[in-house]
Amino acid sequence: MKIQNQIRQSAYKADGFIKKYQKLIKDTVIPYQYSVLNDKARGAEKSHVVKNFENAARALNGEEAGDGFYGQVFQDSDAAKWIEAAAYSLVNFPDKKLEKLCDGLIDKIVAAQEKDGYLDTYFTIKDRDKRWTNLLEAHELYCAGHMMEAACAYYEATGKNKLLKSMLINAEHIYKVFITDGHEGFPGHPEIELALLKMYRLTGNKHCFELAEHFINKRGTDPDYYKKETQNRSWTVWGNNANDNDYQQSGVPVRDMTDAVGHAVRAVYLFTAMADLSSQTNDKKLFDACKRLWESITEKRMYITGGIGSTVHGEAFSVDYDLPGDTAYAETCASVGLMFFASRMLEYEIDSKYADVMEQAFYNTVLAGIQLDGKRFFYVNPLEVVPGISGVASAYRHALTQRPGWYACACCPPNAARLISSFGKYAYGENDDTAFCHMFASGEVNFKNGVSLVCKTDYPYGFTVQYEVKKGGALSIRIPGWSKSFGLSINEKNTYVKKQNGYVFLNVNDGDCVTLSLDLEPRFVWASSRVARLTGKVCLLRGPLVYCFEGVDNGGDVLSLALKRGGEVKAFKSDDEILKDTVKLSVKAVRRKTADSLYSDTPPNETDTFAIAVPYYTWGNRGENQMRVWLDDI
Numbered sequence: 001m002k003i004q005n006q007i008r009q010s011a012y013k014a015d016g017f018i019k020k021y022q023k024l025i026k027d028t029v030i031p032y033q034y035s036v037l038n039d040k041a042r043g044a045e046k047s048h049v050v051k052n053f054e055n056a057a058r059a060l061n062g063e064e065a066g067d068g069f070y071g072q073v074f075q076d077s078d079a080a081k082w083i084e085a086a087a088y089s090l091v092n093f094p095d096k097k098l099e100k101l102c103d104g105l106i107d108k109i110v111a112a113q114e115k116d117g118y119l120d121t122y123f124t125i126k127d128r129d130k131r132w133t134n135l136l137e138a139h140e141l142y143c144a145g146h147m148m149e150a151a152c153a154y155y156e157a158t159g160k161n162k163l164l165k166s167m168l169i170n171a172e173h174i175y176k177v178f179i180t181d182g183h184e185g186f187p188g189h190p191e192i193e194l195a196l197l198k199m200y201r202l203t204g205n206k207h208c209f210e211l212a213e214h215f216i217n218k219r220g221t222d223p224d225y226y227k228k229e230t231q232n233r234s235w236t237v238w239g240n241n242a243n244d245n246d247y248q249q250s251g252v253p254v255r256d257m258t259d260a261v262g263h264a265v266r267a268v269y270l271f272t273a274m275a276d277l278s279s280q281t282n283d284k285k286l287f288d289a290c291k292r293l294w295e296s297i298t299e300k301r302m303y304i305t306g307g308i309g310s311t312v313h314g315e316a317f318s319v320d321y322d323l324p325g326d327t328a329y330a331e332t333c334a335s336v337g338l339m340f341f342a343s344r345m346l347e348y349e350i351d352s353k354y355a356d357v358m359e360q361a362f363y364n365t366v367l368a369g370i371q372l373d374g375k376r377f378f379y380v381n382p383l384e385v386v387p388g389i390s391g392v393a394s395a396y397r398h399a400l401t402q403r404p405g406w407y408a409c410a411c412c413p414p415n416a417a418r419l420i421s422s423f424g425k426y427a428y429g430e431n432d433d434t435a436f437c438h439m440f441a442s443g444e445v446n447f448k449n450g451v452s453l454v455c456k457t458d459y460p461y462g463f464t465v466q467y468e469v470k471k472g473g474a475l476s477i478r479i480p481g482w483s484k485s486f487g488l489s490i491n492e493k494n495t496y497v498k499k500q501n502g503y504v505f506l507n508v509n510d511g512d513c514v515t516l517s518l519d520l521e522p523r524f525v526w527a528s529s530r531v532a533r534l535t536g537k538v539c540l541l542r543g544p545l546v547y548c549f550e551g552v553d554n555g556g557d558v559l560s561l562a563l564k565r566g567g568e569v570k571a572f573k574s575d576d577e578i579l580k581d582t583v584k585l586s587v588k589a590v591r592r593k594t595a596d597s598l599y600s601d602t603p604p605n606e607t608d609t610f611a612i613a614v615p616y617y618t619w620g621n622r623g624e625n626q627m628r629v630w631l632d633d634i
């Protein structure tokens, strides 16, 4: 079986929309996050993550551990994700100063590693005897996984192997604990599985592979494992319910899983590793489980924005068709993880449905996670907010109307940063024979089959994609499921090519110019009537972008707006400074003005109007106001 893989980070040099975002990450997000990690960002939640490493190193030297440990039990992972984002960014935009900052932080991290290879500041500072006694809650394997990913990215970016060496030693330590010495546990929060597989790909280290396989296969084989673990310890982090096998995806072995349940980020990180392992070992049973889980998510449990996790309770999936917009959780990390999952599914099976979702999650929820100026971030991504209720009333407290500067639980901001910086890995894929274009991203890309292209497009606002072929060969391009029709020309000659699984397969020559034209018309989209919250509602999309209505464009009130079915929709360049370079939509609508009283027997007074919609990812950038993705359809 020929597996399609992600391209190397250095194989893609971005231009256009993606380059602008990667520049924002480099110029603003990475420096800002570095200042947060060092507790130098004014007005942001305290992080203390760098101090935690310094204090752990002190403890290892037999000194007092400074001001001790502060933060979440998984605070170390914020530093890891920052290094990973910085590493990708160093490939995009070489920068000696940033590299020095990374080297300095890596020195501090490695200094906090214990002699036996263990690395986790929470336990090194607080209580070394408690290591590996609380896999359910304590995130040791999760933190190790993130640090392994950072180590791989930094080695690939710079050739420097200090962190990689240290994480290989850490992996050996974990191998000893879980395989040689037979610890019965498996990760409470999956992450290390996908990271170990990355380390294996990079270094060929067999223990990394075995350990990943072990953790994946072990999960769910003893549904009582966490119960026993909890009984065997006298301490807890949050008092997690050890019987909630859905929450931690531990009730059944992975090959028997059917529905996506529990904590959404944990789920998609696990499924990513399962998909990766299935393609590396050609394990059809495992891949079939991944397919069932994929269908469970994308056909019954995913928001139109590519957000997942319908409930704040456990940051989790709930049940089929339960997709409330106003109380949605739809964590930014979960959509990042969904992209990981999609990308690994493509390795086993080329099918455009995976890249369609990858794109949906990216252009809507992941980008919404970052304010347009790169300084504020959403953790939760609701599809409707009403100031005064959202972020205030108890059921809505998590659904903020504005992005905060940082979070006490800061998993999302660096996650979005690492994803955007490595966008090329998701947009382009390859095997020895074929170059794959899964998403449309301007810039130059060089594949291992020898194909070299320059892609030119204004995507996601322009729907012509041009590939100038510098070196020819086998090339496959995805035709997005949302595009009702498409045109393909080679050297300006219309060419008919049949789609296979949503891709066209071409053989291109040096100097060819391939042009793909996609549907630019805005689309009305309705949800299945099984989604109780969305009956009678409609939303607007153009290309991959979901649109939403904000008060600021609509006289301060979007709650009284309804859309006219089939009404003309006009796309126009945004006239406003903050949303410059975006395209807004104007659509025929009705304003339904009600009486002032809470209830009235006077029907609303209806007047025709135009409603203005903006891309969902840009919402909340112009002050606090109402926002709605779905409006009544009349």
Ligand code: FUB
Residues within 6 Å of the ligand: 074, 189, 265, 266, 315, 331, 333, 409, 411
């Ligand atoms: O537990 C680590 C991370 O913090 C999770 O992935 C997020 O959902 C948040 O709970």
Ligand code: ZN
Residues within 6 Å of the ligand: 331, 332, 333, 334, 379, 410, 411, 412, 413, 415
């Ligand atoms: Zn998060």
